[in-house]
Amino acid sequence: MSTSSDHEVSVKEEIDNVFMGKPHVLLLGAGASKAALPSRDKNGKPVPILRELATELNIFKYFPDDLVELSKSDFESAYSQLFNRGKSKSLDEVDNIVSNYFSNLELPEETNLYDLLHLCLREKDVIATFNWDPFLMQSRIRLCKLGVTKFPKLFFLHGNVRVGYCSKDKVSGLVGVRCKTCGSFFQPSKLLYPVENKNYQDGDFIQREWKAIRYFLKGCFMLTIFGYSAPKTDHEAIKLLKEGWGDVEERNMEQTDIINRPGSDHETLRQTWDNFIHTHHYDIYDSFYESFLAKHPRRSGEAYWNQYYEAKFISDNPVPTYITDLRKLVDWFKPLLDVEKNKQ
Template identity: 45%
Template sequence: MKMTREEGINKTFPGISHLVILGAGASIASTMRNPEKNGKELPSMNNFIDVVGLNDIIEELPDEVQDDNFEKLYSNLHAEKPKSDEIKEVQRRVRDYFSDMELPDEPTIYDYLILSLRPKDFIATFNWDPFLYQAFCRNMDKAPMPHICFLHGNVAIGYSDEDDKTGPSGMYSKRTGNQFEPTKLLYPVAEKNYNNDQFISREWNRFRTRLESDDTKRVTIFGYGAPDTDVEAIDIMKEAWGGAEERNMEQFELINVIEKGELRETWDDFIHTHHYDYGKSFFDSILAKYPRRTGERYMHQFLPTTPAEAFQEPFPVPQDVDTLEELWDWYEPLFEVERA
């Protein structure tokens, strides 16, 4: 017999951590479902210059600096004019563009995501936009939240070198009075040395620890296609993960509009044989089908005495809620079990 919805909600296990890795595609997907409050568009690296409004600067740059991909163009510019006015203006406009962004009042994919994980779980994001942090803040009073790290900095996050602590960008520590200085966003592709920045080094060390952990049995990669510009990042991830043969019990999940075969090939070094799932939407994911119980769903397959018992009835999140209050009400039975 298969486990019912109620049994799935009521059964919790310690450990078994779920790691979620977010790329630009996750934020783009979020704004496609519920637009940014002021109508701002989330850019990709291929339309970044147009969307952010950098054309007047870029048009004046020499031909040898030009590239359709913004990260490569920035790397070329940094190599030619590392302390130029152009560099400073690009950095200012990028920060200003993302800093003004705000989640809509309605539930977004990031609200679903943050509510579908528990404190034993972890989110690592490559994104500069403030959406994940905003979702964290507006849901944190309803349930214990997962841990978060920001692998490429974030407009909402500041850091105090003296305290080795993060906080809202521009604000001050209540304990020490030190300011949380804005985190660095732009790195030249050829010099993405994460150890050169104290905050970034700290975040990558936290991420690496999670990848290495034997408790990390589920990994979801949402909207991140491992671009050529992130070679160093992928190398660090490979070293920490240890290879597909060594992680032969772990389950990967890929959420992306990129076709399944191409995406599977990209992550081949991480996935053991058939141990992966694929979907084009967050709502296709294990997170949406078994929210806050993805670790329990993973363990359930090893507990039954017969194959038929391995099937567990899903309890998917509702997609038709209009308010955060409705969403919180739906999750409340899960929260109650955890509190008890």
């Protein structure tokens, strides 16, 4: 590795030196979609949070009389109770409306945080999301059209409206597209609702996603948790993530970064994620743009190595916040992408 000084790494040096093989794992919750689309989607449709779903989508009327009020104040609890009553017309209706609504949400034309998330990570890296919305897939499709060919791996921990699965060949693909092997259409993935006992061992798509995330968590050098507050209804999810991450005492230099909304209580967040934090190896940010990932796009692993193992002073190469044209954003990443191409 060539460096101008033994103790410093310039931006150019960070861009030019690609050597990290371990994955960076980015875990996304509803807060990430809220940060990406703080008010509405391309067509003016609100991006609702789960708690407000029943009023936002007007579906409280499909709940049985005794659950209508609860559904308005706490959709998650009301749904949980409805679900526990077994299969019903109400349950089907709520499922269909929610699924249709999320399917039709669209990213605005201009560059979006989701585009940045894709561009900041490399193929060895992983994005695992709890979100059903189609933004991650829409961003990937439009970046593909602009010539981006290398993407981080994606896993959908609670299912996704755009992602389907072929159970026979164990491959996933876009809903509405045919499986290349058997020719049948990918079946929409089941959306996992906020019920206490989610079925993560479905022997199908969801189980495969969880197996993958546990595998990558074991080997990652950094875990970034963005907009996921680990709600109590997700205790099973946290347990599985923890299984992947392992015992904090056995991790040694791994770093945990937490990105939450501005003004959130950092001490509470630290406590929430205590089982994922090795001693002082963590940072909490109020915005994605302040995070390690956004300051060392596509080189988070190299920057991490230089800073924590080599104890060097590293320069920041922050992602641009002023570019609204997607093509120009891809151009900004070109020097990084070119170095990676020449490495192969």
